[in-house]
Amino acid sequence: MTTRVMLVSPAAGEAQRDVRFDDDGPLGEVGQRRARDAAGTLPAADRTFVSPSVRCRSTAGELGLPARATQELAGCAMGGWRGRTLAEVADAEPRAVSAWLTDPDFVGHGGESLRQLCDRIEGWLTRMALDAGRVLAVVEPDVVRAAAVCALGVPVEAFWRLDVPPLTVTELSGRGGRWNLGLGRAPGRR
Template sequence: MTTRVMLVSPAAGEAQRAVRFDDDGPLSEAGLRRVRSAAGELPAAGRAFASPSVRCRRTAEELGLSALPMEELAGGAMGDWRGRTLDEIAGAEPAAVSAWLADPDFAGHGGESLRQLCDRIADWLARTATEAGRVLAVVEPDVVRAAAVCALRVPLDAFWRLDVPPLTVTELSGRGGRWNLGLGRELGRR
């Protein structure tokens, strides 16, 4: 029994443009134009989900997916850092930013650690793999990175070495607890 999971990163929002930890803001106008040009590019799927963020739900909607919002697929909770820029936090809390990047158990921002995020996504992948068929999920880039790290069973620090551009598809196919990974097919660039 083979399960195919297609993880679609959402179109860009204003927070990404400002290099700000997501504040659940809307898609940018450029992001909206790009996702609309990608509508119809994805294959049909038996199950479709979306991270609960505005930009993931809106991206799924614009792609023509009837995606069920799933809290379990939310991006990593950033606690007190939510809505702030990385430069702002690095200026005010440089030791905390260093710890966040070096320690997968760091949750000093009052949110979720990298390990907690990866464990949550690994649990979702394990449950998803119990049913054959194709699954589409529009998820935050950190969820895509967590899924890749979990699927390949690589050390958690590999998370920081994976770039996930807007509107790209990462494909996982697997059976028996083993996954193959296809990276970065771009949507909306016809």
């Protein structure tokens, strides 16, 4: 019984251009156009989901996906850093930013640690693997990173070594608790 999980990273939004901790802002015009251009290029899925962020829901809408939002697929909760730029936080709290980048258990921002994010996504993947078929989810890049960390069984510290470009598909296929990982293809390409 094989399960295929396709994780689609959202099109670029304003927060990414500013290197801002997600403030749940909208897609940019270019992101909207690119998502719209990719509509109809993804394979059909038995189950579709979307992260609750505006950016992910907008991407799913532009792609024409009837996806249901689920809080379990939300990006990492950034607490008091949400909406601020990385530069602002690094100027005000350089030690905290350093800890955030090196300690997967850091929660000094008042949000969720990377380990907690990875555990949450691992639980979701485990539940998805209970049923064979195809799953498609539009999720934040940090959720894609967490899924890759879990699929490969690598330490959480590898999280920051994974780049997830906008509007790419990362595929996981597996059965029996073992996942294979296909990284970052453009929609419509196999």
